[in-house]
Amino acid sequence: MSYQYQDLIHIFNHTFSTSMNTQLIKGSDEPLYAPKNEICNYHRIIFAHGFYASALHEVAHWCLAGSARRLLEDFGYWYIPDGRDQAQQLKFEQVEIKPQAIEWAFCAAVGKKFDVSIDNLSGTGTTDRAVFKQAVYQQVEVYLTTGFPKEAQKFITALADFYQTPLPLVPQRFTL
Numbered sequence: 001m002s003y004q005y006q007d008l009i010h011i012f013n014h015t016f017s018t019s020m021n022t023q024l025i026k027g028s029d030e031p032l033y034a035p036k037n038e039i040c041n042y043h044r045i046i047f048a049h050g051f052y053a054s055a056l057h058e059v060a061h062w063c064l065a066g067s068a069r070r071l072l073e074d075f076g077y078w079y080i081p082d083g084r085d086q087a088q089q090l091k092f093e094q095v096e097i098k099p100q101a102i103e104w105a106f107c108a109a110v111g112k113k114f115d116v117s118i119d120n121l122s123g124t125g126t127t128d129r130a131v132f133k134q135a136v137y138q139q140v141e142v143y144l145t146t147g148f149p150k151e152a153q154k155f156i157t158a159l160a161d162f163y164q165t166p167l168p169l170v171p172q173r174f175t176l
Contacts, residue, residue, distance in 0.1 A: 003112055005047075007162065008055045015158045016151070017042070022070075024059065026050045031058045033065075033074050043070060053103075057117065060102035063152035092119070093132050101139035102152045108173040109159040133176060140174050 005026060012024035020043070021036065027046035031054055034044045045062050047054040061075060069075040077095070084092060100116055107114035116136055118127040148156060160167045 001111060001163070003052045003110065005050045005052050005055050008052065008059075011158050011162050012045075012055075012059060012155065015154060020151070022062070024055060026055075033058070033062060033070075035071050035073065052112075053117075056106045057099065057103045059155060060099040060106065060152065063102055063149050063155065064098055089118070089127060093127065093135070097135050097139050100136045101143055102148065104136060104140055104174060105143065105148060105152065105156055105169055106159060108169050109156045109165055109167075110163045111165050114174075130176075137174060137176055141171065144169060144171060 009024050009026065016022050021041075022043040022045060024045045024047065027048055029048065031048045032044075032046045034040070034046065036043050045055075045058050047058045061077070062070070065075040069077075078091075096117075096119075104114045116129060116133045118129065118132065143152075147153065156169065157167065159165075
């Protein structure tokens with residue numbers, strides 16, 4: 001299967017541009033969430049370099065943010081870029097568990113392989129990828145039991161419809 005970021009833009013914008021006044025947009029360097037302002041009358045989820053995985057990841061953050069945080073640039077989240085020390089890396093991983101679990105569900109909905117992102121190639125903080133992926137998987141299990149956030153479920157459904165993958169998502173679609 002060919003995975004094109006243009007398809008994600010179409011699916012997201014068709015699903016949310018009118019109801020949530022938000023558009024998914026291909027960017028260049030760093031991803032950014034930009035709320036509407038005096039220059040632009042809609043919210044923008046700007047993903048990096050046209051990378052398919054970046055688009056899914058940024059949409060996952062948007063799904064978690066909630067209406068109040070969607071009024072803040074980058075949802076008002078704490079973020080230290082690549083180059084984190086050990087303590088900063090551990091904090092990063094803790095706040096990334098839920099969005100990466102949602103991103104994993106998006107990947108399952110399109111039939112694409114998922115791997116966690118530690119996003120710290122030049123830092124001194126190390127990550128045990130297997131432990132981090134297990135934590136993300138445990139959050140996936142919670143979501144499968146209790147339900148995904150409303151917008152995440154809506155996007156999962158839209159993705160599965162476009163890519164013709166079966167729903168509901170089941171644990172067997174998530175492999176460590």
